Amino acid sequence: MLQKLDISLIRDLPPFRDMDESALRALLMQARSQRIAKGVHIFIQGQPAREFFLLLDGHIRVVKLTPQGDQFVPRYISSGELFGIAMALGVDAYPADAVAARDCVILVWPNTLWPDLVANHPTFxxxxxxxxxxxxxxxxxxxxxxxxxxxxxRVANAVLKLAKQTGKKTAEGIVIDFPVSRQDISxxxxxxxxxxxxxxSAWETAGWVKSGRQKITLTDGHRLVLIAHGKERTQG
Amino acid sequence: MLQKLDISLIRDLPPFRDMDESALRALLMQARSQRIAKGVHIFIQGQPAREFFLLLDGHIRVVKLTPQGDQFVPRYISSGELFGIAMALGVDAYPADAVAARDCVILVWPNTLWPDLVANHPTFxxxxxxxxxxxxxxxxxxxxxxxxxxxxxRVANAVLKLAKQTGKKTAEGIVIDFPVSRQDISxxxxxxxxxxxxxxSAWETAGWVKSGRQKITLTDGHRLVLIAHGKERTQG
DNA sequence: CGAAGCCTTGATGCGCCTCAACGTACGTGG
DNA sequence: CCACGTACGTTGAGGCGCATCAAGGCTTCG
Structure with missing residues (x-):
């Protein structure tokens, strides 16, 4: 089991800004902290929403399945963000899957807390x-x-967004901080x-990026921005 | 100028559900009601957001302009909906244009009221x-x-959505209640x-719809649903 | 009655999907 | 630790869906 949760975990995160310490302590008392291994589903589209979540560390992929069976990734969640707040949005089932893009740590609260939370903490x-x-x-x-x-x-934009959201500077350039496959980008x-x-491949031979198995490194981000804006085009 | 606004105007609308009558009366006191002619812009993308709005009657087209100059219509607003609530979303400029798709009546409040509103009325x-x-x-x-x-x-879906949102039953079928051009759908x-x-045109010869200048009538909505679901295809 | 806006229909081409085949890194269990 | 299976990646050939270009007809309004 885990040690006691400290309010420093959440005190400075945007969702909890301006909440007083006693409230934060009370909130943490009711939270369960949990480690999620890479690739594991935290919840599934259509499942009744009974809990809401905060991502403490890691990255989570949001996956929507269309009725026709295609899948689509509207966004990635970074640490510090609330997610799975279906209740707040007035729906009683999760609208998408949440999958750990790499090992994650999350906090979990039962949905029953939500009404109190918004009623007693207007800033929240x-x-x-x-x-x-x-x-x-x-x-x-x-x-x-x-x-x-x-x-x-669009591909240039997606890569840039991921780099901005999760990029780590290295000697070679900015590298995306979790495994991303070609399929994920598509x-x-x-x-x-x-x-x-x-x-x-084309961008690599041109020298804008370096990429390998589930790994993308931006070596010339500025060029990618030009492509994203449609001011430059990839050569066939 | 306009006569006094009665709370019956807004009492039963979703945003104000569960607010008490005195609060509603106070809210209306601060509102300005306004008639907007078809085609007029209520606000423009990028403009500083100083007011928020409620659509009392009519339909409003939300138009986004991309940096490259293409335009896109993410949604239509129907009567009873709040719009232009940029402030609530934590941004200080309107993220899109709002254009009256036909003659509209709206209520307007200054943004300065918003903080009070959410602070004093948790249900709001x-x-x-x-x-x-x-x-x-x-x-x-x-x-x-x-x-x-x-x-x-996607086109089938768009037409169906408009019909569901604004459709009026007629002898011929369900007709969309405001002028929609081919350009709007695209x-x-x-x-x-x-x-x-x-x-x-193809759907018309097949008999699923009737359409004319800025006017679309569904005569066989069920067929369109099949097309939207990809279970049927339009013949070339 | 003219002009502007909306709609239609054809011809053409290309961007990107689809289908196909093969190469390569990973990790898992014997 | 090696061998195999699996997942991921690359690259080519071909074709189709839809944008683009083009031209003309029909309303509506001033």
Whole structure:
């Protein structure tokens, strides 16, 4: 079992900003902390939502399955974010799968706490609203991109987004901090792994990126930005 | 100028559910009601957000402009919905244009009221969160559709959505209640007006719809659902 | 009555999916 | 530790869906 949870874990995270210490302590008392191994599903689309979560460490892939059986990845969750807050959104089932992109640590609360939380802590409600609002804005931006841009731009955007969100500086450039396959990228951009593979190969020979098995390193991010903006095109 | 606003205008709308009458009255005192002619912009993308709005009557088109200059329509707003609540979402500029799809009546409040509103009326905060959450869910669904479905399915979906949202029963079938051009549909689905025109023509000769200038009538909605689900395909 | 906006329909081409085959790294168990 | 199976990646050939280009007809409104 785990040692006592300290409020330093969550005190400085956006969702809990401006909450007083006693409230935070009370909140942590009711939380369960849990380690999730890479590849494990935390919850599944359609499952009744009984708990909500906070990602303390790691990265989580959100996966939506369409009725036709295709899968799509609308976003990745980084540490410090709330997720699985179906209840807050007024639905009683999780709208997507949550899969650990690598080993993760999460906090888990029962949904029954939620009403109290928003009722007694207006700032928490406001913070959550802002979070959900940002996600909505992001999603709408993605929607517009998907509708108007060519595959090449969307893939460049996806890689850049991942690098911005999870990038680590190394000698060679910025490397994405968890395993990403060609398939993962294609699931984010509505294309196929083949097309992603071809693009990454082309960019590698051009010298903008280096990539290997489930690993992508940006060596010339600026160039990728140009491609993302449609101001430069990959040579066949 | 307008007569006094009565709380019956807003009492039964989702955002205000469970608010007490005195609060509603106070809220209305601070509202300005306004008529918007068809085609007029209520606000513009990027403009600083100083007010938020409630649509009392009509339909509003949300239009996003991409940096590259393409436009995209993520959704239509129906009467009874809040919109332009940028402040709630933690951003200080409107993220898209709002254009009256036909003559509309709206209520307008200054943004300065928002903090009080959520602080003093927890149910309002919860309701708003649920609204934004539903929009997020919708948007993500749309994203998945756009990523995985063929144009034909997306156009069918868009038409069905409009019909469900604004459809009026007539002798001929369900007619969409405001002027919709081919261009509008293509802006919702990330295609071109040409393709939409061809599809509607094909569906018309097949007998699923009737359509004319800025007017679409569903005569066999069930068939369209099949197309939307990819279980049936339009003949060339 | 003219102009502008909306719609239709054809011809053409290309971006990207699909299908196919093979190469390569990983990890697992004997 | 090696051998095998599995998952991931690459690259080619071919074709289709849909954008693009083009031209013309039909409303609606000033």
């Amino acid at each position: 409600a406001t913070n959550t609203l802002a979070t959900v609002g940002k996600r909505l804005a992001e999603t709408q931006l993605q929607l517009a991109e998907l509708a108007t841009e060519r595959v090449e731009q 699931d984010m951009t509505g294309t196929t792994l083949h097309t992603v593979s071809r693009l990454l | 905060a919860t309701n708003t969160l649920a609204t934004v959450g539903k929009r997020l869910a919708e948007t993500q669904l749309q994203l998945a559709e756009l990523a995985t479905e063929r144009v034909e399915q 802006d919702m689905t990330g295609t071109t007006l040409h393709t939409v025109s061809r599809l509607l």
